[in-house]
Amino acid sequence: MKTLISQAKIIDKRHGQNGEIVDILIEDGVIQKIGASISEAADEKIEGDGLCVSIGWMDMRANFRDPGEEYKEGISNGLKVAAKSGFTAVSLSPDTTPAVDNKGAVEYMKNRAKSSGVDIHPIGAVSVGLKGESMSEMYDMHQAGAVGFGDDKHPLNESGLLHRALLYTSNFDAPVLHFPYDSKLIPNGQINEGTLSTSLGLKGIPAISEEMMVRRDLTLLEYTEGRLHLGPISSAISAELADESRQKGLRVTTEVTAAHLAFSEEKLNDFDSNFKLMPPLRTEENRKALIAALKSGKIDVISSDHSPEDEEHKKLEFDLANFGMAGMELFFPMVLSAVGNEIPLDELVEKFSISPREILGIDVPLIAEGEKANLTVFSIDESADPIKLQTKGYNVPQADQNFKGRVIRTFHSN
Template structure:
């Protein structure tokens, strides 16, 4: 596959020579062969010319769910990877949100093999415990050798503190990364929305920020005792940002992420009782949103994620209390972030995070493998159902005004242009 990108504005802050310069980029057999002001197209080369064409290193997402195996009606791996590629993502960390869950090395191998030859690469997570039941540790070492980049019981708290202690100690033997979902289930109880003024007015059972912050505080105490590497996915409260900032000042090896929808929306959107806005952790207050955005900007929050969770209509078109949590996020990721942040910030947030998962970051230079995302950062539009490429259609961003358009990716010798 030979491709020539014409007059592409490069957004790559780490490459000062090329950053914000317009260049032609010639890609031959998946390798960046030449970057120049005017590059001639060799024979049998696809020339790509797009309106206001911009290019950056390929984007990375640390929290994506599909459905296969077990929930193929929500999303297959093939269509999920197609959606990710068209949305600008060249690399995704795949959540263990399947049936059965990936708790053995053979499960991890299956997931990796399903992604072979695609423009978007899969980096699977294995579960932390067998069957994600929170009792016995899964085959962490074997799964790491098979390609699992970390270990996570998806959206489930590690309720047994001793189990987290043992996991952090054991994983140090092979430099493993342990996840802990930030929510105390006992305090959450039957809550379905952030506990506050909005939930009280609407009569919805509340989930206090305390449920998240107490869990994080406990986990950080354990991490300080054991050492090791801890990742806290999708925090949602301002108090959590402060706790993690303090832990980092102590030198603890902890990272965290935030879902884009927790930056973009507050709990005030729940007045319509639209179940697309039911997520876990829940949307919180505007004050929390502001603190989270500040945490992303100052680096306390290590990376943003779509927290993309396809969910079939049967689990969303029900009463708010009974609906399952989760929203799509891949298709709206760039447009929403580009609305909140400046372009250069947005690209930094979309490209950082690989090293935490021991994924080799790409480079934008001659001789490197092409791992590129193509986009137009300008132009506002209303996100509609027609913009959704996923099999499921449960996006809370439908009706939102977003900014910018993704053209696709070039990666792994493939293209979604």
């Protein structure tokens, strides 16, 4: 089958035709021609206003609740959500039931992705059962296909465990992914600590609970000379601290979610639990500072942190509702609406296409004749259609809002 992508702007910093409008002819999953105008007949033609094409996007943080809670999403449906959202690759969280803490669990995830059009790159757990106690068999998981190691939203409060993990993973050059949050500082916190938390009568989570842990993590990183990925972060100060360490030669990268770029704590004024996130949404001033950090290169990755929940776990009293947002399908519209023209489009797309792959040691696709097509086609002018959602998640943000930016199609044969 032949497909012609007509008059699309190439968005790829590495490409010699970056920013140019071209036609791309794909036949049986392979890029056959790239040119200013291709007249060859095709079975399918893709065209539209503001059409762009980049390498296939990668979501560095998502949870399909499989195994254990497939009714909230499941890998099969989650992969459909990913493709619809523009992703040809996802890194899946180890926070499942049971946890991804062994070779068999990694292989289960990898095998489920076959012929789906979306690659799964599992993140293995650092600790057995995500309990933060004994270290898992990370090398075996790495051999099976795990690309990094972390306990997702279970912070490694025990410094010795993170120390050992950084040392151990250095043997095979895999990054440790850590969510920096001192959960013991303010137990059972609900939203950002500040005026709003006081007025709503909710227990606050101060930014220092993140920043303190970032400082500790960076100290351990300097001592071990390992590789560390911090995220998702919610404080712009965390990005500054990590960048200072990077300037000293430490191998550290950072990640922010689309929601933390698009929204502030003001969304919680009416106790909407769809905006109850971990880490919490913080002030509008901090949101703008995160965008500035992204623009200056102090933040490396934007993820969806897709965390679908059912109505039973979200539509209840705020302090009882689970944290998380089913943010994958509105990922690109959220990012585009948040950043606007503040960051060049090629630099923005790099944060969720090239950077995640480079951090995790995954081959970066090429837009070139003769290469297998691994592409995302999208429009920056057309609006998203939030009504036609694929996710099973109840907790979708702003489902009635008309965001700019729409994913048209992905191409990838796996």
